[in-house]
Amino acid sequence: MSSHGFELPLRLLLAFRMLIDELHAELARQGHPDIRPMHGFVMQAIGPDGTTAVELGRTLGVSKQAAGKTIDTLERIGYVERTTDARDTRRKIVRLTPYGMDALNRSARIFDTLRAHWAGELGEDRLNALEADLRTMTPGNPWRLDTPGWFGNL
Amino acid sequence: MSSHGFELPLRLLLAFRMLIDELHAELARQGHPDIRPMHGFVMQAIGPDGTTAVELGRTLGVSKQAAGKTIDTLERIGYVERTTDARDTRRKIVRLTPYGMDALNRSARIFDTLRAHWAGELGEDRLNALEADLRTMTPGNPWRLDTPGWFGNL
DNA sequence: CACGATAGACAACCTGGTTAACTATATGGA
């Protein structure tokens, strides 16, 4: 009967993917064709002050090796750069390049635009209620991103 | 400024992952410890009448080879079986085993329970509104699952 | 100053995706 419960997770995933797909279509148009969805999350986690591979792994909930590999690819496509820490020569500080910061700034603006589109469709009140309800059901600061394994390995 | 728009996709992902994690924790308790999140989606796509690798790939939006690999692992852990089609010996029909159907039935009941939990927290009206709004923003039948690449390869 | 803890790199492996190439079978038209 009902089995209505199946729809909720599916719609949540679909909605997430729609927003991400639209973000990246627009980013591609704005000069960032090579960026992948996860790169945005990683750069967000790197933040304006930079971080290290170990720290990034902890923030993201993945191993330091996985974080290191992701930094490698981000470095290769020009979004981050590594500099050695003068006070601790073991550490390598990973920082966003101007190109990386540009991607992050554009992402923020595009997400705002997409949210405005949702507000236009649903009404600001309904959208606020939706966000409030999601916040109720997913406690915690989403910026921490400490969903171990987040996407992938599903 | 706000940059408020970042929160929506993050919360959608977090909510999706919460539901999926809870589903699989419960499935493990109920005798399905080896099933992975994507297996549920694939079995859903296989459906009660069975399908073929090519068809499944089309439904899922992945290559027939990828669909074939997934069927291999599902077969190995006992959730599906392959039988040859008498009327077209090229085709191999993939069908859920009783164990596979059990997993699907349990998933449906667990999702209903999780939805009931959400209804308890948010109220049935708010949850209905949330689902209606997600439906508005993600048109189409979510059972088609034709999100090309769905999760993974983000 | 030596030893334990930490940062990073490297290797081997897993999964789920890709494309390309191949075999076997089906099917429709000359």
Next chain:
DNA sequence: TCCATATAGTTAACCAGGTTGTCTATCGTG
């Protein structure tokens, strides 16, 4: 009837992103 083309499935080589284990270099403290 036979041949050409299309289709189903398999295999292989590769990629990305994850894992664990091991190794080196450096830090910092007792």
